[in-house]
Amino acid sequence: MAEPVLAVSGLRTGYGATEILRGVDLAVNAGEIVAVLGSNGAGKSTLNRAISGVLRPWSGAIRFCDIDIGREKPATIVGRGLIQVPEGRRIFPNMTVRENLDLGAYRRARPRREDNRGRVFAIFPRLAERQSQRAGTLSGGEQQMLAIGRGLMAEPILLILDEPSLGLSPLLVEELFALIKRINAEGITLLLVEQNVAQSLEVAHRAYILENGAIVLQGNPTDIGNDPNLKRAYLGL
Amino acid sequence: MLSPVILIPAVLNGLLIGAVYALVALGLTLIYGVLHIINFAHGALLTAAMFAAFFVHRLLGLDPYLAAVLLTPLFFVFGYGLQRFIIAPAAHGEDRNILLVTLGLAVIIENGLLYAFRADTRTINLDYAFRVIDLGIVFLAVPRVVAFGVVIVVALILWFVMSRTDTGRAIRAVAKEKLGAELSGIDVAHIYAVTFGLGTACLAIAACLLIPTYYVNPQAGNAFVLIAFTIVVLGGMGSVAGALLGGLFVGVVESLSGLYLGESLGQLGIFVMFILVLLFRPNGLFGERI
Ligand SMILES: Nc1ncnc2c1ncn2[C@@H]1O[C@H](COP(=O)(O)OP(=O)(O)OP(=O)(O)O)[C@@H](O)[C@H]1O
Ligand SMILES: [Mg+2]
Numbered sequence: 001m002a003e004p005v006l007a008v009s010g011l012r013t014g015y016g017a018t019e020i021l022r023g024v025d026l027a028v029n030a031g032e033i034v035a036v037l038g039s040n041g042a043g044k045s046t047l048n049r050a051i052s053g054v055l056r057p058w059s060g061a062i063r064f065c066d067i068d069i070g071r072e073k074p075a076t077i078v079g080r081g082l083i084q085v086p087e088g089r090r091i092f093p094n095m096t097v098r099e100n101l102d103l104g105a106y107r108r109a110r111p112r113r114e115d116n117r118g119r120v121f122a123i124f125p126r127l128a129e130r131q132s133q134r135a136g137t138l139s140g141g142e143q144q145m146l147a148i149g150r151g152l153m154a155e156p157i158l159l160i161l162d163e164p165s166l167g168l169s170p171l172l173v174e175e176l177f178a179l180i181k182r183i184n185a186e187g188i189t190l191l192l193v194e195q196n197v198a199q200s201l202e203v204a205h206r207a208y209i210l211e212n213g214a215i216v217l218q219g220n221p222t223d224i225g226n227d228p229n230l231k232r233a234y235l236g237l
Numbered sequence: 238m239l240s241p242v243i244l245i246p247a248v249l250n251g252l253l254i255g256a257v258y259a260l261v262a263l264g265l266t267l268i269y270g271v272l273h274i275i276n277f278a279h280g281a282l283l284t285a286a287m288f289a290a291f292f293v294h295r296l297l298g299l300d301p302y303l304a305a306v307l308l309t310p311l312f313f314v315f316g317y318g319l320q321r322f323i324i325a326p327a328a329h330g331e332d333r334n335i336l337l338v339t340l341g342l343a344v345i346i347e348n349g350l351l352y353a354f355r356a357d358t359r360t361i362n363l364d365y366a367f368r369v370i371d372l373g374i375v376f377l378a379v380p381r382v383v384a385f386g387v388v389i390v391v392a393l394i395l396w397f398v399m400s401r402t403d404t405g406r407a408i409r410a411v412a413k414e415k416l417g418a419e420l421s422g423i424d425v426a427h428i429y430a431v432t433f434g435l436g437t438a439c440l441a442i443a444a445c446l447l448i449p450t451y452y453v454n455p456q457a458g459n460a461f462v463l464i465a466f467t468i469v470v471l472g473g474m475g476s477v478a479g480a481l482l483g484g485l486f487v488g489v490v491e492s493l494s495g496l497y498l499g500e501s502l503g504q505l506g507i508f509v510m511f512i513l514v515l516l517f518r519p520n521g522l523f524g525e526r527i
Contacts, residue, residue: 106422
């Protein structure tokens with residue numbers, strides 16, 4: 001079997017002296033959608049921060065496309081094609097929709113910026129209409145589209161989405177999961193961190209359950225969906 | 238009341254003086270807006286730039302306005318290096334440490350200058366320093382007119398860089414949303430250093446504009462930076478447009494209070510107004526940021 005796109009092994013990290021991730025192992029293969037599920041505070045976003053280089057690993061390894069990225073800066077990691085759409089969108093509120101998208105291609109794919117912007121506008125016609133609007137004045141749903149669009153501008157090899165459905169109406173959540181499938185069908189590998197268990201298991205090829213900073217369950221979505229431990233890990237029952 | 242014959246020249250001169258204030262404030266507000274720190278080394282760096290302009294003239298015979306062409310990129314690189322290789326590593330990512338590091342730098346630079354050049358006050362003599370332009374109703378000093386023109390050009394260039402170039406957009410992105418910027422592949426350490434470099438480059442230009450008519454000693458920059466702090470607060474912390482308008486405004490206030498209260502009390506007007514603004518408009522006169 002081919003080398004996974006992302007391979008995390010024995011990852012430990014945290015904030016200050018507090019350990020949050022207590023030895024996480026996880027792999028994402030080319031072409032997959034992998035879901036990471038877990039209750040609030042399980043350490044999902046912490047895992048994402050470590051993978052993106054925003055938070056230094058204490059020990060363990062993070063390999064992307066067979067390269068050790070565990071000590072690299074976030075900008076270098078972005079340059080390699082590992083792009084994260086973070087929790088809370090983190091768009092640039094003082095800049096226009098178009099400037100936000102263009103900054104997505106600041107490090108990578110800059111020569112193809114025009115083309116990729118056109119592609120993003122084709123996916124999100126709403127953003128095309130609002131090109132010159134300041135991003136801070138967009139609705140929550142539009143901001144989420146913009147955050148994903150900005151991520152796509154860099155032509156990701158692996159795209160990490162941290163709770164993209166948070167705060168979206170049921171209709172938009174449906175559209176979002178359809179979009180996730182579509183992005184994946186275009187050849188982008190996805191790591192999906194979600195609270196929305198049912199829908200995530202529906203689109204994912206494999207899933208991991210994170211509990212208290214450790215993986216407690218992994219496998220194919222059907223098995224995980226039927227596992228009695230899921231409810232315990234997820235709802236804290 | 239004073240007649241327009243006296244008032245108009247005072248206002249015009251105030252605007253001209255205010256331009257250099259605005260430039261010093263611009264550097265300060267840029268650094269504040271992006272790095273979210275108050276650069277306590279700003280005054281010492283201005284002094285250093287004034288010494289540089291002085292000696293480039295004394296030793297190389299270069300006119301201060303030409304010296305700006307040399308010193309501006311040099312001070313950009315110096316400021317870049319200072320932030321990247323001294324301030325950032327010494328601060329370990331803690332904002333309050335940065336404050337202390339810039340304060341420490343100010344002490345080192347000032348005492349270094351004092352050691353090297355003593356407390357002596359130096360001036361240079363240029364034939365155009367006392368030349369004036371006669372507008373009929375008012376005489377304007379040539380160096381002030383030049384300074385005003387240069388500051389307008391610098392402001393336009395800065396506006397262009399910030400709104401039309403990728404580096405400028407990256408600076409604005411980092412100012413408002415650091416994590417989002419990092420995850421877009423923007424190297425924040427580099428952008429911080431570029432911003433610090435731009436702020437320092439503003440000082441090099443200001444120094445070259447001041448030296449034809451002003452003196453330099455190891456304390457010379459501090460007077461301007463005190464006024465610049467006032468302007469930054471007036472214009473809204475971090476606001477580039479606010480720094481420019483605030484600078485011109487403060488120049489006029491100084492000139493008018495000089496007129497009413499007597500030349501030596503001109504700056505008193507600035508600080509009285511500053512206190513009034515703090516009391517009634519604590520977010521600044523103009524509001525909007527970067
Ligand atoms: N900057 C920080 N400093 C200290 N502790 C933090 C910090 N960020 C997160 N934590 C702690 O780390 C733990 C894991 O947080 P994390 O954000 O990774 O959870 P999560 O699984 O993403 O949760 P959610 O689903 O609510 O987003 C929490 O207990 C949180 O309080
Ligand atoms: Mg989270």
